[in-house]
Amino acid sequence: MFYREAGDYKTSYSADNQTFPIRFDRYRYYVVLFVSFLVIPFIINDYWASAIFLPFLIYAIAAIGLNILVGYCGQVSLGTGGFMAVGAYACYKLMTAFPEVNIFFHVLLAGGVTAIVCVLFGLPSLRIKGFYLAVATLAAQFFLVWLFNRVPWFYNYSASGQINAPERTVFGIEVTGPNTEAWAVYLFCLVFLVGSAIIARNLTRGMTGRKWMAIRDMDIAAEIIGVNPLTAKLSAFAVSGFFIGISGALFFSVYLGAVEVGEAFGINKSFLVLFMIIIGGLGSIFGSFAGAAFLVLLPVFLKNVLVGSLGWPTDTAAHFEFLIVGALIIVFLIAEPHGLAQLWRVAKEKLRLWPFPH
Amino acid sequence: MKKTLITAVAALMAAAPAMAELTFTSLSYRTGPYAAGGIPFADGYADYFTLLNERDGGINGVPTRMIECETGYNTEKGVECYESTKGEGALVYQPLSTGITYQLIPKTTADDIPMHTMGYGRTSAANGDVFSHTFNYPANYWNGASGAVNYLLEINGGDIKGKKIALVYHNSAYGKEPIRTLEELQKKHGFELSLLPVDHPGQEQKSQWLQIRRERPDYVVMYGWGVMNQVAIQEAANIRFPMENFIGIWWSGAEHDVIPSGAKSDGYKALTFHNVGRDFPVFDDMQKYVVDAGKAAGAGDQVGNVLYNRGMYAAMLAAEAAKTAMEIHGTKDITPGMMRDGMENLEITEEKMAALGMPNFGPSFKVSCANHGGPGLIGVTQWDADTQTWSLISDFKPTDTEVIGGLIEGDSASYASENNIEAQCK
Numbered sequence: 001m002f003y004r005e006a007g008d009y010k011t012s013y014s015a016d017n018q019t020f021p022i023r024f025d026r027y028r029y030y031v032v033l034f035v036s037f038l039v040i041p042f043i044i045n046d047y048w049a050s051a052i053f054l055p056f057l058i059y060a061i062a063a064i065g066l067n068i069l070v071g072y073c074g075q076v077s078l079g080t081g082g083f084m085a086v087g088a089y090a091c092y093k094l095m096t097a098f099p100e101v102n103i104f105f106h107v108l109l110a111g112g113v114t115a116i117v118c119v120l121f122g123l124p125s126l127r128i129k130g131f132y133l134a135v136a137t138l139a140a141q142f143f144l145v146w147l148f149n150r151v152p153w154f155y156n157y158s159a160s161g162q163i164n165a166p167e168r169t170v171f172g173i174e175v176t177g178p179n180t181e182a183w184a185v186y187l188f189c190l191v192f193l194v195g196s197a198i199i200a201r202n203l204t205r206g207m208t209g210r211k212w213m214a215i216r217d218m219d220i221a222a223e224i225i226g227v228n229p230l231t232a233k234l235s236a237f238a239v240s241g242f243f244i245g246i247s248g249a250l251f252f253s254v255y256l257g258a259v260e261v262g263e264a265f266g267i268n269k270s271f272l273v274l275f276m277i278i279i280g281g282l283g284s285i286f287g288s289f290a291g292a293a294f295l296v297l298l299p300v301f302l303k304n305v306l307v308g309s310l311g312w313p314t315d316t317a318a319h320f321e322f323l324i325v326g327a328l329i330i331v332f333l334i335a336e337p338h339g340l341a342q343l344w345r346v347a348k349e350k351l352r353l354w355p356f357p358h
Numbered sequence: 359m360k361k362t363l364i365t366a367v368a369a370l371m372a373a374a375p376a377m378a379e380l381t382f383t384s385l386s387y388r389t390g391p392y393a394a395g396g397i398p399f400a401d402g403y404a405d406y407f408t409l410l411n412e413r414d415g416g417i418n419g420v421p422t423r424m425i426e427c428e429t430g431y432n433t434e435k436g437v438e439c440y441e442s443t444k445g446e447g448a449l450v451y452q453p454l455s456t457g458i459t460y461q462l463i464p465k466t467t468a469d470d471i472p473m474h475t476m477g478y479g480r481t482s483a484a485n486g487d488v489f490s491h492t493f494n495y496p497a498n499y500w501n502g503a504s505g506a507v508n509y510l511l512e513i514n515g516g517d518i519k520g521k522k523i524a525l526v527y528h529n530s531a532y533g534k535e536p537i538r539t540l541e542e543l544q545k546k547h548g549f550e551l552s553l554l555p556v557d558h559p560g561q562e563q564k565s566q567w568l569q570i571r572r573e574r575p576d577y578v579v580m581y582g583w584g585v586m587n588q589v590a591i592q593e594a595a596n597i598r599f600p601m602e603n604f605i606g607i608w609w610s611g612a613e614h615d616v617i618p619s620g621a622k623s624d625g626y627k628a629l630t631f632h633n634v635g636r637d638f639p640v641f642d643d644m645q646k647y648v649v650d651a652g653k654a655a656g657a658g659d660q661v662g663n664v665l666y667n668r669g670m671y672a673a674m675l676a677a678e679a680a681k682t683a684m685e686i687h688g689t690k691d692i693t694p695g696m697m698r699d700g701m702e703n704l705e706i707t708e709e710k711m712a713a714l715g716m717p718n719f720g721p722s723f724k725v726s727c728a729n730h731g732g733p734g735l736i737g738v739t740q741w742d743a744d745t746q747t748w749s750l751i752s753d754f755k756p757t758d759t760e761v762i763g764g765l766i767e768g769d770s771a772s773y774a775s776e777n778n779i780e781a782q783c784k
Contacts, residue, residue: 047445051438096776149529149555159538159769160480160531162460166776177777178464256433258460260531262558264433300438303428314428315388315397315656 003351019201025348036190041183049182054255055296057189058247063276063288064200065243070274071282072204073236074216075125079118079137081269082144083241085261086114087248089154092163095176095253096156103168103175107192107249114245115238117144122237126230129219141270148261162260165253176253185254192250196243201285203239212236213283279329281341290340298325378691380422380680382407382673383448385429385439385458388656391559392431392584394614395665397656399454400426402669404655405648409640410677412647417680420690431584433457440465449697450474450676456532459492464777467491472698474679476672477502477608477631481535482769484731486702489770490782493701495675495732496723497631499581500765502607503536504757505629505736506579507543509605512752519548524575526566526582526590529555533581536607540579542761560586567593580606587615595622602627605738611748612664616741624743627751628664629736632671632720634748636662640670640715664739664748671720679704702727721754727783731766734759 003024010016020026044053062084069075091110095103121140125133148154155163167177174180175188203209211232214222223229252259259265272295280291299321306317336343350357386400387393407422416422425446427439436458440451451466451473453459459479466473467490475483475494483492497505510518525540527533537553544551552573554566560582567590570578578599582590587610594604602625606615611628641662648654649661660666683692683700692700705724711717721735735754742749773779 047441050441055434158772159482159535160456160460161534162457162531164460164464164776167778178468256437256461257464258433258457260433260457260460262530263457266558303438304442307427313388313656314386314426315393318389318428318430 001355003348003354005352017205019205033194037187041187044182044186046182049186050255051300052297053186054189056292057186057193058250058255059273059276059296060289060292061189061193061196061250062244062247062273063280063292064196064285065240065247066273067277067280067282067284067288068200068204068212068243069236069240071277071284071287072209072216073212073233073240074129075122075233075236076130076134077137077240078134078267078270078274079121079140079144080244080273081265081267082141083114083118083244084248084251084269085144085148085265086117086241087111087245088252088259088265089148089163089261090114090245091249091253092156092165093154095166095168099166099168102170103253104170104188106168107246107253110249111242111245114248115241118237118241118244119234122234122241125233125237138267138270141267145261145265148265160260162258163252164258168253176257178257180254189250189254192246196246197285197289200239200243204285208232208235208239216283275329277339279332279339281339281344284339284341286344287339287341290344294340295325298328378420380417380420380692381447381449382422382424382676383439383443383446383451384424384426385436385443385451385453385455386426387429387431387454389428390430390432394588395584395609395612396431396454398612398614398660398663398665399669399672401654401656401658401660402663402666402671403452403673404669405644405661405666406670406673406677408648408653408655409644412651412653413643417677418684418690422677429453429455429458431455431457433461436461444469444471447694449680449692449694450701452476452672452676454478456480456535457530460531463489463492469694470698471694472701474672474676474701476668476675478532481731482766482773484729485766485770486725486727486730487770487781487783488774488779489730491698493725493730495704495725495730496706496721497734497736498731499532499535499607500539500762501631501731501734501736501757502581502629503539503579504543504762505734505738505755506605506607507540507547507549508736508755508757509629509738509752510549510577511547520550521577522550522552522573522575524552524554524570524573524578526554526556526563526570526578526580528560528582528586529557532583532609536579536581538765539762542765543758546758546761556582556586556590559584561589563589563593567597567599570594570599571597576603578604580604580610582606582610586610587612588618591616591623591626592619595619601625602740605629608668611739611741613746613748614663616743617746621743623741626741628739628741628748630664630739630750631734631736631754632668633718633737634664634667634739634750638716638719643715644670667719671716674714674716674719675704675706678706678710701725702730734762 008023020029069077087110090113091106094106124136155161165176173184211227214227215232276291276295281287302321306312384403387396404424407424411421425443429436429439456478459475472491481498481500483489483494540551606628608630616623679700682704683696687696707722723732734757737754738752739748740751
């Protein structure tokens with residue numbers, strides 16, 4: 001009834017090609033932006049910021065990054081944890097080397113550094129693909145973690161090998177360190193997420209994205225029609241690395257504040273982000289959000305219900321959390337192998353016809 | 359219906375502050391690769407507060423409340439736990455994880471909540487001048503390293519020149535802590551040190567023990583935790599490394615670490631900063647008021663284990679600090695800030711411990727503004743596989759404070775300059 005194309009006249013090419021062609025969708029998008037920028041910052045508290053919004057926003061950036069590589073370009077990567085570590089350590093080195101520079105630029109530069117590293121580890125993708133590439137990126141994961149553990153320069157020769165985020169500000173407002181306000185860190189990460197999502201969306205629907213998808217669908221055919229696999233694959237690695245680096249930098253500096261590479265950026269992190277995009281939906285920006293939300297929010301929600309409301313012992317609750325999340329993942333993937341994004345697409349199709357399906 | 363529910367909740371929330379309670383949190387881990395150590399500690403910590411409630415009606419008559427939050431030894435869950443419990447008025451945090459400790463040091467300081475990292479965490483937090491809200495009495499990792507070396511000196515007649523010592527450590531902030539101390543001590547005493555890191559979680563140690571078999575060190579010192587300990591002891595038994603030359607830090611010396619290797623682990627040694635065994639009057643009360651009453655935390659089968667005792671010891675120190683805080687501030691309704699003052703002025707004497715049914719359970723010590731680290735007295739325990747007991751074979755002895763003091767000074771000074779912290783003690 002409300003959700004339909006009819007009556008929404010487009011008079012220009014760009015209007016016809018916009019991200020949200022349906023008026024209802026467009027307004028919903030504006031409402032979401034309005035709420036997230038102008039309502040949530042006023043009501044957010046420490047718990048909601050550190051336990052719910054920050055991990056969601058940061059993992060969503062990582063998921064967008066990995067989705068470009070795996071979902072759009074078809075290059076399976078198990079090195080996400082290692083690449084996030086690159087972002088985190090680059091950010092740390094920059095923060096301590098240039099304390100007077102705005103942290104915003106440090107995070108962007110950390111993304112840039114990660115993009116370069118990611119391209120380096122993407123080079124094998126020119127010769128190998130599929131499972132073999134996954135193994136090559138797995139090597140990146142282990143090598144990078146080993147490197148940051150092994151070379152004291154990366155952690156400024158601290159006794160324990162931990163890196164700690166010193167206090168840094170944006171326009172005089174603290175966003176790292178212990179004395180931050182919940183709204184400040186939330187907005188800081190939100191700006192990066194919205195920026196990443198808009199860039200990713202526009203890249204993937206433009207020529208670059210079409211090249212990636214051509215490579216994903218059939219690389220030989222893509223080459224025949226004139227897609228250069230070298231630039232297409234390496235640009236996917238670079239863009240993906242950039243976003244993953246940003247998320248790693250935020251993960252360390254804003255969210256955790258102190259990081260130990262083996263614990264925070266281990267192989268589990270690579271799997272977690274990969275599961276996010278598989279559950280959310282490969283090749284979909286919305287899927288990255290949905291997957292991150294699913295895997296970040298559900299455990300916290302379950303914990304609060306099982307321990308907080310039902311009063312279960314914490315260990316039983318923790319075990320049931322695994323059980324329920326695992327079962328839900330299987331249920332979702334059986335019901336919809338293309339992930340939450342596909343469910344959303346189907347829902348939108350149904351909405352178009354509602355309430356008169358015929 | 360909904361309305362009545364809301365009013366009921368509102369009434370409850372309004373009524374709650376009238377009943378004074380002392381809230382303690384336990385950021386525990388009963389799941390994951392480190393659960394074997396996390397469970398007994400959490401049980402001991404919880405049971406002691408249950409005992410106080412059941413026997414004495416709380417601390418100075420004020421009942422205690424325990425909030426437990428499962429971290430799984432994971433820093434992200436640790437953050438969630440910290441944020442969700444700090445609003446409940448938690449008086450003191452004891453995360454039992456060096457990684458989470460590093461994260462919470464600045465946060466607790468900013469939120470004015472004390473943190474007690476007993477025998478773990480950031481060693482230089484012993485310098486109270488810099489780390490105002492972090493306490494690590496009565497002993498820290500560097501005391502442990504020095505205690506191990508002192509013990510070796512003792513059994514070698516004061517000379518370990520040219521002896522080879524291998525350090526097998528958990529490749530994390532925790533395991534790396536003793537390296538600097540051992541390097542300093544190496545210069546002083548002339549032994550040879552070799553470092554063997556073991557990656558999380560530590561199930562795979564074949565290459566490390568192969569290296570030990572090749573290099574044949576005279577002694578192996580281990581800084582391990584969780585599943586890593588059992589594996590290391592098993593591997594040591596496999597290469598027939600003499601157990602009496604194998605010394606673990608206090609986190610590598612509990613029943614569950616040695617039992618899997620059976621008789622082969624006989625003679626394994628571990629450092630400690632508190633006493634072991636069940637031979638203390640407090641355990642009679644524990645049995646009567648907590649275990650027999652069915653109020654024990656967890657499965658209730660850990661009473662008297664090494665880590666259970668440590669959890670209980672941590673709870674005892676927290677309860678005594680709360681009493682001290684009540685005395686200083688003259689109120690029974692203490693805040694986390696007051697609790698910090700209580701911890702800073704805590705004095706544990708032999709009489710106090712005896713009155714609590716824990717005579718000679720730990721050292722007597724006094725915390726001060728400048729010294730949050732306690733005396734650092736280290737004893738050595740040894741495992742007897744036949745009787746399945748740990749026994750203290752070397753009494754609590756002082757460590758090399760000269761070397762450790764210098765290192766603490768240096769590390770805390772760099773933390774202070776990184777974070778622009780001014781000295782808090784006058």
